[in-house]
Every structure is written in structure tokens, then in C-alpha cells.
């Protein structure tokens with residue numbers, strides 16, 4: 041049987057690294073591109089690369105994720121998160137490839153107060169959320185059945201190397217200093233483990249499932265409780281105190297409660313995401329392995 045071909049964009053990001061690993065493990069021929077080898081905002085290049093690769097599946101895990109900076113450069117966010125998806129969707133249509141695209145819990149305004157489902161009405165609160173929502177619309181406008189996966193608070197071992205890292209890396213870095221660590225207790229998300237996301241994405245692809253799905257961590261938790269759990273599992277006890285959004289102001293408005301319900305995904309026969317505690321443990325083990333490897 042001929043090997044199935046997948047093109048993975050944003051291949052050096054937290055999720056991209058895991059997607060490459062997972063599809064290779066499943067014996068797909070993986071062509072990985074990072075920003076240097078393929079800037080997704082370059083429509084001509086996107087078209088020619090995809091035409092040449094002629095893949096069955098294109099997975100876009102590239103994104104402009106700087107939520108606060110997007111408020112001062114909304115056009116850059118829109119180029120990478122919206123127009124780039126249009127480029128990709130058009131290129132996929134040329135070669136009949138399926139598009140898998142990731143979106144965010146920030147398409148919601150956070151006022152619901154319980155986990156969001158796919159039929160809830162998006163109402164983004166800032167430039168990043170608007171750009172990601174527009175990306176979803178472009179995928180759905182140009183293709184019959186793209187797979188659009190909304191996620192929340194992604195963390196994966198590759199965050200150890202990426203410039204922006206993730207929340208776990210931020211907490212571990214802060215714990216090394218002596219300053220007290222203040223984390224918001226009135227904001228709730230569903231942190232999502234990148235290796236587990238990659239596995240479920242591959243399951244969806246191999247089952248030929250399309251549509252809009254939530255693929256969050258499956259467990260609503262405040263950022264403060266999440267920090268507590270990280271320190272507990274890492275065996276650290278820094279001075280951690282709760283704060284709230286009134287005290288901790290950011291440039292961008294964020295949804296206060298943005299946890300995602302995975303029930304549609306699970307009803308489609310995809311196994312539940314691992315408990316957050318297990319995912320963080322796994323992350324810390326992978327991280328230990330990376331650091332041991334680095335110093336040897």
C-alpha cells in the first residue's frame with residue numbers, strides 16, 4: 041500500500057512537533073515545515089509547496105499566538121491566523137487535500153460560566169480571538185468538510201525550546217527566582233497537553249472525521265489551581281498567592297471562563313484526554329529527559 045502523505049505547518053511549535061512525531065509513528069510520510077521553510081502568509085509559496093507535496097492531509101498548527109501584542113499589531117495576527125488559512129484552504133482545494141486547522145477557546149467571551157460546546161455562539165474579545173475566528177470561517181468557506189479543532193492553554197515539551205514557551209515553563213522559571221508568584225484565580229481554562237492532542241488529531245484524521253470539534257484538556261481549572269498543581273507535581277514550594285483580573289491587568293481582554301467541553305469529540309468515538317495531573321506528570325518527565333540529555 042502506498043504511504044499516506046501529510047504536510048504539517050508550524051512544525052516547530054509545541055503542537056507541530058508532536059503532530060510530526062505521531063504521524064511518523066503511524067507510518068505516514070510527513071513533510072514538516074516551520075516558519076523559516078514556509079511562511080504561511082506567503083500565498084504563492086503555500087500554493088506551490090502543497091501542489092508539489094500533493095498530500096492527502098494538510099495540518100496547520102502555525103499561528104500568531106501573542107494575545108497581548110496582537111492588540112498593537114492586529115494586522116499581523118490577522119495575516120497569520122486568518123488570511124493564511126484562506127491561502128491554505130485554497131491550496132488544499134487544488135489538490136483535494138483535507139485541511140486540519142486549530143483554533144482557540146478565545147473565540148468565546150467567557151461569560152457562559154460552564155464548558156463551551158461547539159454550538160455556543162463565538163464572541164471574541166480582542167484582535168487575537170477575532171483573527172482566529174476568521175481563520176475558522178475561511179477554512180469552512182473554502183472547503184466542504186475541514187476539521188477545525190478548538191483548543192485551550194496548550195502545553196507540550198517543545199515549549200521548553202520555543203521562544204514563548206507555555207504556562208508550565210513560565211511557572212518553573214518564576215519558581216527559580218525569589219519573588220512571590222501571583223496567579224489569577226478568577227480565570228478558568230482547560231489546559232491541553234500537546235502529545236495527547238496530536239494522538240486524538242491523528243485518530244480523527246484516520247477515521248475520516250471532519251467538522252468543528254473542541255479538543256481542550258477536558259478539565260476546567262483556574263490558572264491559580266493549575267499553578268498549584270504544577271508546583272505540587274514538580275516538588276516545589278515557591279511563595280504562590282492568588283490574584284485577580286482587577287489587580288492583574290493585561291493589554292488584551294480575555295475570556296474569564298474559557299474551558300471547552302470535549303463531549304462531541306468523545307461521542308465521535310475519540311478517547312478522552314488524560315487527566316491534567318497525569319499530563320503534567322508526563323510533561324515533567326519529558327522535560328527531565330530533555331534537561332538530562334542536554335547536560336550529558
Ligand SMILES: NC(=O)c1ccc[n+]([C@@H]2O[C@H](COP(=O)([O-])OP(=O)(O)OC[C@H]3O[C@@H](n4cnc5c(N)ncnc54)[C@H](OP(=O)(O)O)[C@@H]3O)[C@@H](O)[C@H]2O)c1
Pocket residue numbers: 049050051052053054055056074075076078079080081100101102103104105120142143144145172191192193194195202203204
Ligand atoms: N498555545 C496556546 O496556549 C494555545 C491556546 C489556544 C489555541 N492554540 C492554538 O493551537 C495551535 C498550536 O499552538 P502551539 O501552542 O503549538 O503554538 P506555538 O508553540 O506558538 O507554535 C506556533 C508555531 O507557528 C509558527 N508560526 C507563526 N507564524 C507563522 C507563519 N507566518 N508562518 C509559519 N509558521 C508560523 C511559530 O513560529 P515562530 O516561533 O517562529 O513564531 C511557531 O513555531 C495554534 O493554532 C494556536 O492558535 C494555542
